[in-house]
Amino acid sequence: MKMCFNLTLIGLSFLVVGCESSEVPSDPGQGYAATESEYLVDSEPADAMPVGEARESIADGEDVTLVGLIGGSSDPFVDGLAAFTIVDPKVRYCAADEGCTTPWDYCCTQDQVKDNIATVKVVDEAGQPVVHGARELLGVKELSTVVVKGKAQRDDQGNLTVSANQVFVRPGK
Amino acid sequence: MLLPWEYGVRNLARRPLRTALTLVALATVVMLVFVVVGFIRGLEQSLSVSGDESVVLVYSVNSEENIENSSIPAQTPSLLSASLNSAVKRFGVMHVSPELYLGTRVKTEQGAGGLGLVRGVTLSAPLVRRSVKLVEGTWPGDGQVIIGRLVAAKIGGSDEAVMVGKQIQFEGKEWEISGRFAAEGAAYESEIWCKLDDFQSTTMRQDLSLVAMLLSPGSSAAEVQLFCKERNDLELRAIQETDYYASLQQHYKPVRLLAWFVVLLVSAAGVFAGLNMMYGAVAGRNREIATLQAIGYRRRAILVSLIQEGVLLASAGSLLSGTIALTMLNGVAVRFTMGAFTLRIDSVAILIGCGVGLLLGVVGALPPALKALRMEVATSLKAV
Numbered sequence: 268m269k270m271c272f273n274l275t276l277i278g279l280s281f282l283v284v285g286c287e288s289s290e291v292p293s294d295p296g297q298g299y300a301a302t303e304s305e306y307l308v309d310s311e312p313a314d315a316m317p318v319g320e321a322r323e324s325i326a327d328g329e330d331v332t333l334v335g336l337i338g339g340s341s342d343p344f345v346d347g348l349a350a351f352t353i354v355d356p357k358v359r360y361c362a363a364d365e366g367c368t369t370p371w372d373y374c375c376t377q378d379q380v381k382d383n384i385a386t387v388k389v390v391d392e393a394g395q396p397v398v399h400g401a402r403e404l405l406g407v408k409e410l411s412t413v414v415v416k417g418k419a420q421r422d423d424q425g426n427l428t429v430s431a432n433q434v435f436v437r438p439g440k
Numbered sequence: 441m442l443l444p445w446e447y448g449v450r451n452l453a454r455r456p457l458r459t460a461l462t463l464v465a466l467a468t469v470v471m472l473v474f475v476v477v478g479f480i481r482g483l484e485q486s487l488s489v490s491g492d493e494s495v496v497l498v499y500s501v502n503s504e505e506n507i508e509n510s511s512i513p514a515q516t517p518s519l520l521s522a523s524l525n526s527a528v529k530r531f532g533v534m535h536v537s538p539e540l541y542l543g544t545r546v547k548t549e550q551g552a553g554g555l556g557l558v559r560g561v562t563l564s565a566p567l568v569r570r571s572v573k574l575v576e577g578t579w580p581g582d583g584q585v586i587i588g589r590l591v592a593a594k595i596g597g598s599d600e601a602v603m604v605g606k607q608i609q610f611e612g613k614e615w616e617i618s619g620r621f622a623a624e625g626a627a628y629e630s631e632i633w634c635k636l637d638d639f640q641s642t643t644m645r646q647d648l649s650l651v652a653m654l655l656s657p658g659s660s661a662a663e664v665q666l667f668c669k670e671r672n673d674l675e676l677r678a679i680q681e682t683d684y685y686a687s688l689q690q691h692y693k694p695v696r697l698l699a700w701f702v703v704l705l706v707s708a709a710g711v712f713a714g715l716n717m718m719y720g721a722v723a724g725r726n727r728e729i730a731t732l733q734a735i736g737y738r739r740r741a742i743l744v745s746l747i748q749e750g751v752l753l754a755s756a757g758s759l760l761s762g763t764i765a766l767t768m769l770n771g772v773a774v775r776f777t778m779g780a781f782t783l784r785i786d787s788v789a790i791l792i793g794c795g796v797g798l799l800l801g802v803v804g805a806l807p808p809a810l811k812a813l814r815m816e817v818a819t820s821l822k823a824v
Contacts (some may be wrong), residue, residue, distance in 0.1 A: 313776055340501055340677070345669060347662040386669045396666065424673040 284383055304404050306349070306389050306397070311435045312416045318355040318427070319383040323363035327421035333429055334414045336360075338371030339384045348388065349397040349404045353413060355383035360410070385427040387415050389434060405434055412437040443737060443745040451749055459753065462717050463479035469710030470797040473703055474765040477792045478783035480699045482774065486781035487689045490626040491682030492654075495568055496526075496661040498668065499650040501677040505687055508513040508542055511647045519674075520651060524667055526659035528567075535654035537561060537568040538641055542649065546632065547609045548601035554775075556595045557631045558585075558610060560639030568654045571626050576620025577604040580634050588629035593773030608632070611642045627685070630780035652681070690752030695782045715804050718750060720732060722808040729812050730820030741815045746809035747802055754801025758794040763794065 308400035315334035316325075325331050335353030337343050338360065343352045354360075358379045373380045388396045389404065401407060417431035442663040452459045498520060503510035517538040521527060528535040539561055559565075566572050580586050585608065592599045602608065606617050614734070615634065623629045640646060653664065679687075722729075732742050762779030770785040812820075 324713065339672075342677075343505065345662050345665045348666055349658060350662075352668060352672075360707050384672055386666075386672070388666065388670075398662075420670075422671075424671070426670060426672050428670045 298387060304406075307405055307434060308433045308435050311414050311437070312433060317357060317383075318353060318385045319357065320355075321419070322387065322425065322427050324426065325419045325421070327419060329419045330417070331419045332414060332416045333385060333387070334412065335385065336371075336424060337409055337411050337413060338373060338415045339380055341369050341372040342400055343371060343409060345388075347398065347400060349399055349401045350388040351388050351401050351407075352384055353415070354380055356410050356412065358383050369409075385429060387413070387417075387429050387431050387434075387437065390417070390430045390432060394430060405436060407436055441737065442741045443732070445748070446595055448745045448748040448752065452752060453568050454715055458720075463757050463760070465713055465717065466710070466797060466800055467760045469713065469800060470758050470761040471764065471800050472706045473710075473768060473796045474761055474785060474789060475783070475795040476699050476703045476706065477789040478765065478769055478785045479774065480696055480703075481786055481789050482781045482784040483692060483696065483776070484675040484689070485625055485784050485786075487692070489571070489624055490576050490628070491680070491685040492570060493680065493682050494655045495681040496653050496655060496664045496678050497650050497681055497684055498653065498664060498676055498678045501668075501675045505684075505691070507684075508760045510541075510649045512650070514538070514646050514675075516648060516674070516676070517651045519573075520653065520664070520667070523671075524664060526655050526663050527653045527664070527784055528656045530567075532565070533564065535564060535567045537565045537652040538636060538648050539565065539652060540636055540643070540645065540647075540649050542643070544610050547597045548595070548597040548599050549607050550597070552595070552597040552601060553609075554594070554596040556591065556610065558639065559628075559631050559633050560636040561633050562636050565633070565652075569623070569628060569652075571624045572628060573623070574619050575622050577617070580618045580638075582635065583613075583615060585615045585632050585634040586621050587630050587633075588617040589620060589622050590630040590773050591632055591784070593775050594630040594780040595596050596775065605789060611639075624726045624780070625672045627781075646705050703796075705790070710796065710800050711803050715807060718804045719808040722746065722805075722812045723744055724813060726812055730815070730817045733813075733817050734821065741807050743806075743813060746812075747805045750805030751798060751801035754799075754804070757800075758797030761797070762790060762794060765789070778779055 312332045315332045318333055318335045321331055321333055333353065336355060336356055337351050337353055339354045339373040345351065353371060358373060359376050360373050361370040361375055363370070367374065389401065390398055397404060405413075407413060414429040414435040414437065415429055416433040417429045420428040420430065456505060497507070498512070498516065499507050499510035517536050521534045521536055532770055541557070541559045543555055543557050546558070547553035574586065575589070577586065587602055587608075592602045595602075602617060604612050604617050604619060607614050608617060609615070610632075621629075621633070655661065655664075661678060661680040661683075668674070668678045670674040682726075691823045729742055733739065769783050772783045773780050774783060
């Protein structure tokens, strides 16, 4: 009986050791403090322009400050790069009480999204996209309202991309 | 002092009919566990080997997770090749595979048929889908197809009906089978491949479902994803092929959970059946157990002997089932919504099946043996 008790104790000790959480983060992106990011700014850049208006007036190569909500598709972020799409704040998305699990895809207003969407890529000094997920780098998520400052890239199809070097995340969103 | 090993073994032979029935019951339970675990392992294996980390799939953003619903312009491959330097280029050939993929009703010459998966491909497909190997016949020409080794299971036909040289029918046209291919257990093995332009003219479609790109070393799927985000007008999305099949794994998570629950239920039912049998077996041996106690054997020694009998029977049942599972079940094709896969009796399945078998032997023998040992020796000696 005593032997059985001892064996049980040993078994339980193995179980406890085995169940302890690992201190090594499984995701290299984990633990990155968004507040440390050199691309985040503390104060909101002035004269931010909604995405829809920028698509109509901004030319290729111009400096631009855009405001928008992260979204436009079910997965607005690019995995492994600090890049995402933003949508003009005027475009409605599904309210919380409508039961939509992914309101950031703007499923009910997709026809308005195509003229009110822009791609933001956070770039380093060499102009290359930062190789780090935007969620961890900037502490943002879907439907976060961001103000980004950078250089506009336009193409013949009317697409707008901003190579941003400053990002402000509006609090509470 | 323990009872001799032979005592337990001979006891099994003393009641051959009861022993045989118990053995069959235990083997059946273990076999059920093998079938269900083999199903789960086969499904998991099929999805896990289907993706290639170096391949990125580009398809319509509107189709969400279902590539069959995707429709993208035919010029997408050339646009991607011209805009990105991410794909492998060897001897002047870009490793970019334009594909038209759909589910359609497929009939064999014998009239049997079901929903099959057809992929229209070009000669660049094998450059990107590196696991695909032509194991018989030739690459398809006009009006010809090559078929994966699990197509018969997928469409519900016989292997003879889909041999090289036979005809199959889909999309209102007769197709000759020119070859067969294998893909190391990947999902393509339940697909039918034909020439892209042939398939497009038959289905009267000029679009594509997807473009698969083999990324060059140093490139990443993120570059393609960023291109798709920047070119909003194209309404494309890009996903690493392994992520695509991982999302399918998530999709089938409820099925796998249900299957594991079935394993649990079958095991529990087996334990109760074993308990029932062992209660019957031990109840008839009260006098024998009391006699062993009377001549000086300790209760623990008798308990060990009874468990030994249970474990011996359960081990024999597990071995029997394991042999049948390995020789007859392993590799059997199963039709499923996403295609077909084979039952996989691998080391994990063997471990779980035999583990459940041994558990039946121990847990099934313990309660009745303990009950018999708790009885008074004098009372048990008088038992009929």
